[in-house]
Amino acid sequence: MNIPMLDLKGQYKRIKNEIDTAIHNVLDNTNFINGPDVHRFESNLAKYLDSRYVIACANGTDALQIAMMALKLQPGDEVIVPSFTYAATAEVVGLLGLVPVLVDVDKFSFNIKVEDIESAISERTKAIVPVHLFGQAADMERIMEIASRYNLYVIEDNAQALGAKYTFSDGTVKHLGTIGHIGCTSFFPTKNLGCYGDGGAIFTQDPALAERVRMVTDHGQRVKYYHDIIGCNSRLDTLQAAVLDIKLKYLDEYSASRYGAAQIYKELLEGINEITLPQEMTYSTHVYHQFTIQVSEKREELREYLASKGISSMIYYPMSLNNQKAFSSISRVGTSLKNSEMLASTVVSLPMHTELTPQVQKIICEEIKFFFSEN
Numbered sequence: 001m002n003i004p005m006l007d008l009k010g011q012y013k014r015i016k017n018e019i020d021t022a023i024h025n026v027l028d029n030t031n032f033i034n035g036p037d038v039h040r041f042e043s044n045l046a047k048y049l050d051s052r053y054v055i056a057c058a059n060g061t062d063a064l065q066i067a068m069m070a071l072k073l074q075p076g077d078e079v080i081v082p083s084f085t086y087a088a089t090a091e092v093v094g095l096l097g098l099v100p101v102l103v104d105v106d107k108f109s110f111n112i113k114v115e116d117i118e119s120a121i122s123e124r125t126k127a128i129v130p131v132h133l134f135g136q137a138a139d140m141e142r143i144m145e146i147a148s149r150y151n152l153y154v155i156e157d158n159a160q161a162l163g164a165k166y167t168f169s170d171g172t173v174k175h176l177g178t179i180g181h182i183g184c185t186s187f188f189p190t191k192n193l194g195c196y197g198d199g200g201a202i203f204t205q206d207p208a209l210a211e212r213v214r215m216v217t218d219h220g221q222r223v224k225y226y227h228d229i230i231g232c233n234s235r236l237d238t239l240q241a242a243v244l245d246i247k248l249k250y251l252d253e254y255s256a257s258r259y260g261a262a263q264i265y266k267e268l269l270e271g272i273n274e275i276t277l278p279q280e281m282t283y284s285t286h287v288y289h290q291f292t293i294q295v296s297e298k299r300e301e302l303r304e305y306l307a308s309k310g311i312s313s314m315i316y317y318p319m320s321l322n323n324q325k326a327f328s329s330i331s332r333v334g335t336s337l338k339n340s341e342m343l344a345s346t347v348v349s350l351p352m353h354t355e356l357t358p359q360v361q362k363i364i365c366e367e368i369k370f371f372f373s374e375n
């Protein structure tokens with residue numbers, strides 16, 4: 001038996017005809033860069049998210065870097081990031097000579113601990129980067145309130161929760177990525193809206209900022225061969241846009257499958273004392289990029305046992321950023337990071353994808369139960 005984390009092939013097979021036709025159209029037209037599919041996808045995604053501007057780029061890491069460049073953050077400026085996230089979030093901060101300030105996460109939502117943000121702010125702080133980890137929102141209402149009080153930019157890292165929505169206390173509902181000054185996402189194949197290579201996008205509601213973002217993605221030029229600012233070269237290629245434009249139509253369906261699978265996991269894994277199940281926050285919908293449990297003891301043994309039965313599992317992420325070599329000399333630790341460190345040593349993500357069936361989930365959960373009954 002082989003139960004993988006993901007089944008990209010099964011997902012492709014269901015939409016193969018549409019995808020193959022779209023790819024062949026691009027090949028026939030040879031518009032490989034900035035072809036019509038890129039603009040169509042940007043405008044369809046803008047409509048879907050109810051975002052005024054969507055600017056596609058080469059990948060999610062670039063999206064974060066471009067956002068920080070467009071906001072004119074300067075070397076030495078501090079940027080608040082959660083210490084439990086994928087390293088790309090803080091990496092671009094370091095790459096631009098900015099200082100990542102690490103703040104702990106909440107142990108139930110896995111997202112930045114809002115109570116800790118204020119004590120990490122200094123005179124040099126310019127921005128906060130909430131990450132919507134594993135498919136649900138950081139507490140954006142409180143983050144936006146703090147940001148406005150301290151005059152900080154908010155850059156949402158929405159690489160893992162595209163399609164999820166946040167509900168404000170007045171009942172307003174917004175798509176994640178469209179709440180902060182800038183939102184960023186990734187279309188890496190394993191993300192909830194994944195292409196067949198690399199891709200990313202930036203969202204904003206501000207026309208001046210949108211124009212700067214576009215310039216930064218295109219060598220700092222507004223008019224071809226006239227370069228006003230230092231930019232980079234970061235494009236979504238036409239083939240990827242063609243794939244994404246088709247997959248976007250299925251995104252809500254994909255999110256619903258993931259959510260359904262998560263509910264089945266929760267039901268089947270309930271009552272195992274050694275496991276803490278993921279929790280859904282009331283202010284956010286959850287699109288379950290990952291289904292991540294916490295295992296207080298014998299994590300490695302559990303993973304080895306599952307592997308011996310052909311069941312994949314992964315640890316996202318095995319080390320909090322404060323303990324990563326790359327960040328030790330360039331970051332500042334803003335608060336106690338005890339939840340981040342605890343999570344790094346307890347989390348396990350189980351197979352989660354759009355093709356998961358209740359039968360397969362039953363096998364996975366029975367093996368987990370069996371492991372804990374024997375150990």
Ligand SMILES: *Cc1c(COP(=O)(O)O)cnc(C)c1O
Binds near residue numbers: 086198
């Ligand atoms: C995947 C991911 C990124 C980077 O996206 P790429 O397209 O791989 O560059 C950034 N932040 C988070 C939280 C991610 O999960």
